[in-house]
Each structure stands twice: as C-alpha cells, then as structure tokens.
Amino acid sequence: MxxxxxxxxxxxxxxxxxxxxxxxxxxxxxxxxxxxxxxxxxxxxxxxxxxxxxxxxxxxxxxxxxxxxxxxxxxxxxxxxxxxxxxxxxxxxxxxxxxxxxxxxxxxxxxxxxxxxxxxxxxxxxxxxxxxxxxxxxxxxxxxxxxFSKPIKTIEVNKEINQHGYIVKLNKVEIAEDETRAYVTISNQSNAKINFWEHNAKLLVGNTQHEKADNFEAGYPEIPTDILPKTNVEAIIPFPAIDANEQVIKFYFEGSSENYDINIEPFQFEVSIAQQ
Known part of the structure; x- marks a missing residue:
C-alpha cells in the first residue's frame, strides 16, 4: 500500500x-x-x-x-x-x-x-x-x-537476577495506552555465548498471561540471536496494554547458555505498580 x-x-x-x-x-x-x-x-x-x-x-x-x-x-x-x-x-x-x-x-x-x-x-x-x-x-x-506512545505511568525497577554470569536486569516498566514496555539489560559475564528467547517473554497480570506483542512501527532495538561473552544488550520488550491501576504485575523471561554444564532457570520479576 x-x-x-x-x-x-x-x-x-x-x-x-x-x-x-x-x-x-x-x-x-x-x-x-x-x-x-x-x-x-x-x-x-x-x-x-x-x-x-x-x-x-x-x-x-x-x-x-x-x-x-x-x-x-x-x-x-x-x-x-x-x-x-x-x-x-x-x-x-x-x-x-x-x-x-x-x-x-x-x-x-x-x-x-x-x-x-x-x-x-x-x-x-x-x-x-x-x-x-x-x-x-x-x-x-x-x-x-x-x-505515539507516551507513558501513562513509569515504574523504576532496577532489579537484576544473576545466574552463572548470565544477568538480566529489569530497568523500568512503562504503561502506555497502546502497550506495556519492559526495559531490559541482558549482560553476559560468563565465558560462553548465551541466548535470550525474546518471543517466550510473558507478562502476568492477576490470572491472565500476556505474550510478547509485535510493534513493527516502533523500531525497538532487536536482540541478537547470540550474545557473546562480556557484552551487554539493551532491549525494549512490548506487551499488550494493561490497566494502569493494577497492583502487581510479573514478568517472565527465558534464555539459555552454550555452557551445557549449567542450567538457566526462567528470570522472574514481580513489580508493584500501585501508587506510582
């Protein structure tokens, strides 16, 4: 068109x-x-x-x-x-x-x-x-x-989870009218390549599970397939819009390491958005 x-x-x-x-x-x-x-x-x-x-x-x-x-x-x-x-x-x-x-x-x-x-x-x-x-x-x-998507509410989180040098940090969350955004830093401080499974990301609101949303117009940074040792990747992961008056939401991220001697569990973050 x-x-x-x-x-x-x-x-x-x-x-x-x-x-x-x-x-x-x-x-x-x-x-x-x-x-x-x-x-x-x-x-x-x-x-x-x-x-x-x-x-x-x-x-x-x-x-x-x-x-x-x-x-x-x-x-x-x-x-x-x-x-x-x-x-x-x-x-x-x-x-x-x-x-x-x-x-x-x-x-x-x-x-x-x-x-x-x-x-x-x-x-x-x-x-x-x-x-x-x-x-x-x-x-x-x-x-x-x-x-096109100014946030209604911004929650500064700044929490990280470290598994064997595979570090995922949730920097902040933005709630807008059209989507919810998770700002994430993925850091590989191990000696092996790691993978971040962006399309497995989930947002949990109460008993409802939301999959990662597609926003092709936004031009958010793409997450590479392989993340090399001693490198960092900044990502914005969009999800469907939610009610800004929710009390607590949870994010669920998955990944793996090419060091097959270790096991990487899902990275789970609970975020309070009440009174923000």
Missing part, C-alpha cells in the same frame, strides 16, 4: 516544489503575522484537516509522523511523505521542508508548520488520493515512544 501511495506523488512532488516559492512569495507579511498568533490545530481538528485541507489553509499544525518512502530533494526543499497515524497507515501528509533537513524513510519526525493546501492525485490502481501539503518551519527526528 505504501508503495502504491508513493507512486502518484513522484510527479506530484515536482508540482509541489514548483508552487512552493510562488505561493510563499505571494503571502503578505500581515497574513504571516496573523498566522503566527494562532494556536496549532488540536488533535481533533488535525484529523478533520486531513479530510479537508483547503478548509484549514494557513492553520498552524504541530504533529508527529512516520516517513513511509524515501524523501525527494532539490535545491528548493525536501519533500516528505509520511503517515501521522503509522499503525493504521493513515493520515497521509506531504511535508515541504528546508533542503538541509536530514531525514530518511522509516524515520519518525516531529513537524511544526502551516497547512498550505490540498494535494490530489491517483495511486497505481487509479484511485483518488488526497493529502495536505504542510510547509514546515521545523522538522526533527524523534522516537516512537515520544511521538
């Missing part, structure tokens, strides 16, 4: 570039001052703007998005195609920014700018697709948690 959407933009972005300087130069200084005094669109207004950009011409916007195709660039600017709702591949926007802006496909960005107008074209199947053009004052790279 993303490739199909990007096809109709290839020529269209040239039109965006061509219109950029002429439209901006025709805008009066009084209009600029007027727009500077406006507050950015609210989340609800931004969603409405996606459907009818021309109604919101000149409105300020402040939002996050994920780039879904390699940006195009010329002497006048960089032209970025991104989803403001990447999980659902929705809220498509075209961001026009300074040509010195250093971003690439899959980057998550914070954009502050102004709605120029609606851009309309066709995808590879002949379907009509529209997107707002945003003239950006600022584009900066950020991360998934900051952009």
């Amino acid at each position: 993303r490739k199909l959407l990007s096809l109709f933009f290839a020529f269209g972005l040239l039109l965006v570039a061509a219109g950029c300087s002429s439209e901006q130069s025709s805008t009066s200084k009084n209009d600029d001052k007027k727009q500077e005094s406006k507050e950015p669109l609210s989340k609800e207004e931004f969603t409405k703007m996606i459907s009818n950009p021309d109604k919101y011409k000149g409105s300020k916007v402040d939002f996050y998005a994920k780039i879904f195709v390699e940006p195009e660039k010329d002497d006048d600017g960089i032209y970025i195609q991104a989803f403001a709702d990447p999980k659902n591949s929705e809220q498509n926007v075209i961001v026009v920014a300074d040509p010195k802006t250093d971003v690439k496909n899959e980057d998550i960005i914070h954009v502050v700018g102004t709605v120029r107008e609606s851009f309309e074209g066709e995808n590879a199947l002949g379907g009509k697709v529209t997107a707002p053009i945003i003239d950006a004052e600022k584009v900066e790279k950020t991360d998934y948690v900051t952009a």
